[in-house]
Amino acid sequence: MTKQLIGLSIVFLLLLGRGLHADDSVGPYIGTLTTTEAYLLYRPGNEAATLRLSVHDEHGTKVTSVDSRSESEHDFVAKFHVVELDPGTTYRYQIEKIEAGSATLVAGADGDFHFTTVPADRSGQVLNVAFISCVNDSTDPVWQQMANHNLDLLCLGGDTPYADTGNLADLRNKHRHLLQRPRLAALGKSVPLVGTWDDHDFGLNNGNGKSAAALKENTRRAFVEYRVQDQYGSGEEGIYQKTDRGAMEVFLLDARWYSQTGPSPVSPNQSTCYGKEQWQWLLEGLRSSEAPFKVLLHGQIWQDKKNRETDDMHTYYAERDALLDFIKKEDIPGVVLVGGDIHVSRYLVHPQRVGYNLHDFIISPGHTSVIPSLNVYHQDLEWSRVEPNQFLVMTADTTKAVPVLTVKFLDKDGQENLVKTITYGQLTPEPETGIAKDLRGYWSFDGDTKNRSKLGSRLDGQLRGGATVSNEHGARGGALQLSRSGSQYITVPRSMLDDNASVYTASSWIKPALLPDHGSADRSFIMESNVTNHCELPGASGSGYAISVGFRACGDAEKINLQLFTETLVPQPVGSERSPSSKPQGGFDCLLDRSLFSKWTHVAVTFDSERLQLFVNGKLAKSHPLPIRGPIAETGA
Template sequence: MTKHPLGLSIVLLLLLGPGLHADDSVGPYIGTLKSTEAHLLYSPGKEAVTLRLTVHDEQGTKVATVDSRSESEHDFVAKFHVVGLTAGTTYRYQIEKIEAGGATLVAGGTADFHFTTVPADRSGQVLNVAFISCVNDSTDSVWQQMANHNLDLLCLGGDTPYADTGNLTDLRNKHRHLLQRPRLAVLGKSVPFVGTWDDHDFGLNNANGKNAAALKTNTRRAFVEYRVQDQYGSGDEGIYQKADRGAMEVFLLDARWYSQTGPSPVSPNQSTCYGNEQWKWLLESLRSSEAPFKVLLHGQIWQDKKNRETDDMHTYYAERDALLNFIKDERIPGVVLVGGDIHVSRYLVHPQRVGYDLHDFIISPGHTSVIPSLNVYHQDLEWSRVQPNQFLIMTADTSKTVPTLSVKFLDKDGQENLVKTITYYQLTAQPETGIAKDLRGYWSFDGDTKNRSQLGSRLDGQLNGGATVSNQHGTCGGALQLSRSDSQYLTVPRSMLDDNASVYTVSGWIKPAWLPVHGSADRSFIMESNVTNHCELPNASRSGYAISVGLRACGDAEKINLQLFTETLVPQPVGSERSPSTKSQGGFDCLLDRSLFSGWTHVTVTFDSMRLQLFVNGKLARTHPLPIHGPIAETGGLVIGGHRAGEGRNFDGMIDEVAIWNRVLSASEIDAIYNNGTVVALLSGL
């Protein structure tokens, strides 16, 4: 029987199975695309040859040719950079091997090998971008599912691949193996892909720029060889870059290369994550971005993992919060966050964090291994899913009058597990002036317990133990009425302050019917924040009292102690490679005449990470320097008329006009609230 060479090749492919190649070729893969440029990658296998990329328009006219060499110096990977193209145009391409005898087609040449340049106009687009992290051979079914979603860009969010080595040969083999997965290769010939790294493709678990310093040169070299982008960090350092696709710009951040290598550009007493050069690039790029939607992507998550590892942005909270404050202060619209790493998919909403709600998506794992223990409490968590083979698709639609961003959590079967649609208007800061600026919670108690800040019903109060609200008897209308003997109090179920907020102000009126008795150990709490664990997940703090205002007896029979506590983060020094710890600070005492509380008394507390200040009836009564400076620790909801456990040490009497700001009010603003008797008198537009 005569054996045909083509038939033999087919038989070999079948015998080798879908995970292996009959040759050692890679690609072709499309990388960074711009309006008039394209970057492509191809390796013919372990041979040094000249390769020619030819690009045709849809009418078959040749528009460009680029030659490149697959040299051993770069593991036989050839890169092609095509210029002079037309924006928003689809092109076909092919790659030939150039030898003395002529040209031999090695890839492309058919309709499924194509790319489309970025349109010149950001409006009128429907752009589909996929995000994934944590992949291995068990991700094959996900690549296959992605092919059903008309993708315009694929973003690899780290642990792609699991290298876990600094050996250059091993690194190259693992990168090559990933790009040889047949179902990923099908995507790569027409869907551009870009990526960043996380700890495992940076060399080892929990890797940072300090503990993996000896591996960095090789891990970066292999990464650069097997990605085809227009930027890889700055010079020979880092791998950060951005992909501007018109309707959306994706900022692929490098949270590994510079981490722990020196002081932070925003806090010289803490370690950096991004490093000085990347920090400058990121701020300048965000400020100049014209894309309606902007995605900040890196491998690690933006919160605390709550395990023994330190590769999360909670460890670098100074830079994280400085970045988010920059977005807020510069009024940059359309920003969302994406992270990976933890083998759990999660969705968080940080209320009004950047002048609008900040949506935070964690997409992991793309493979089949999950880590349930990392699905932990966070004050802003809205949804989570501990399942394998997950990926995310964002669709930016700028063809509508008000552009929208639709986000879908999907799995290998195409099941839509969570779908969120956010309008551009919802990702745009609205003007806030005067006393309304950064007002996060406001309960007037005029006949109900509704929150009257822009955070709305999320913060509506819940009466406990038979507590009531009147339509009269308050400072300017109704009031919350509480009986200590009946253990009455009010709870607010969700957070109102930023995660690890560096500032806050809390204000309210109180009219006690009872004060702690002189000589007793009695305490009566006006309010205290707490961790509600609304999501009923592990590793929630049992304290959370960043806000704590209460009354207790003191040594003077004529006075009462208006006492404050707070709970803050304790920053770690440069190079420590540790996460911040927490510290309870207080009690801070202020002795006031008992007679002061015979009627309505206005109490305000401000916090600025360095001190607590207490104002009584509009005037500064006491300044309490904090022994350790730091933003607040983990918190959640609020108890009004009780301490964080609710029952016990309850307030007796009436409380009215409670308000919380995510900023420090000025002395004149506090005095104005006192003189007007109510916050609402000073508000406009609420």
């Protein structure tokens, strides 16, 4: 009898396992939507079948139907492409299995299964788009919370899922497992889902197109099978795409496939991140975009992670900076950045980087694992949060005369941890002419230490050690008055320059009462940048002397050394798979008559990544070629 019971138990378990395996369905999921088209996917289980998607209007009248096959070649995932729909219209849908001339309903046919095409008019919309990266089973409460936010689009920002393999069967299982999470599947019935990848769903931690080359074919194949979009990269390589939802266009960039595979299209001596084809696609897409708000999304962050890994846009600073320079040159409005990867959520503002303030949102993690060590210093950091189960919702409201973008950092409990409201006007470049063009900071010292450039009060100076300002006694109006013996100075706590600036000019009027005595080791500073670590976070550079101008004695008693230093990046060659390092350069000496500085003197320094030049009273005093050419390293203030 015992043997019979055991036998029955085994049979029962085998039958149960067989039933679960046979019903291993996925979806349906909605993918890309346009004004007249819709893309959907459905996996009926481990079976080849003919499936029919039927689309109905709000009155229940059948509008159209599309047949598709679930075949083993694509892991039994069927794709549907519906055309000739009406803009801004809500449709219900259902999926049937067609067998022996009869139809059996397998999904849909109730109010949960619906989609709305993109309106033809970009105005009059309130569009809610969610962003998330780094997810696993512990993300389930986040999917549940997302259902409370009336989403129109969900963008997966990479490590969605964690695959860490190039084995096709394992990749398919992990993609399938993610899409089978009940709360996510419930969203996918009516909320379009699109995505890009990061390193783990690309197959290898910190992986790039060179180190993970052997995995790329299978990771792309599994990604394409389990996403339903109108574009997957070039069609043969990569997975980049964009989705235009009227009020917002999201560019889902591929920072993995092409990385380290060849020279950059903007800097042939450095490795590419995006590759030539994606690069051109991105520039053309930005130039032609008519959406008020344009989101550039990829898995990795846009700055330096400050660890041993190289999967960030600091590694590819040439392409990052060329992209931002392009946006500025072309006067493209409405651009914001989104990244993920680091298991920390952060918000940065890069002041006037693209002709207006560039808002940079990092959303991670969607799961419960955080990495506090990656919440590091950055000169433009405004806010950060090291907590689990986080996601981002952007609401683009074009019902207003001036469109508004509202960005919320949320968590699984629905807590609004940071809310930023940005108007379209604040994301629109304003023409600048004369001295105001590209002016980063300007202090007249006419009775105060306020900055009078467009960067505003973030660059207001702070007097230290009893330093004073006056309304007179200057070369032209007011002046800052300092005593070296009293250790007096003025500090500007935030950065004046962009990340890794390739050019700058710094100038000042000075009138030193004393110069360093001949034969002494004293140094008197005119100006020096330094990493101030305003956010008091780890990972700040200990130097950061990108701008350094000061006096030192020299061997000639009648001369003074007006000495320059800088600190630059050291670019890495193509295929190195390394991030750029940094290196102090100088001092660069220029011996001038001491008598020159007995009255107000104009001192200016120019930098162009190849040389430092020193101008005194408008004349070139010395040109210093840089032993290592490159943009400046990180600087704080």
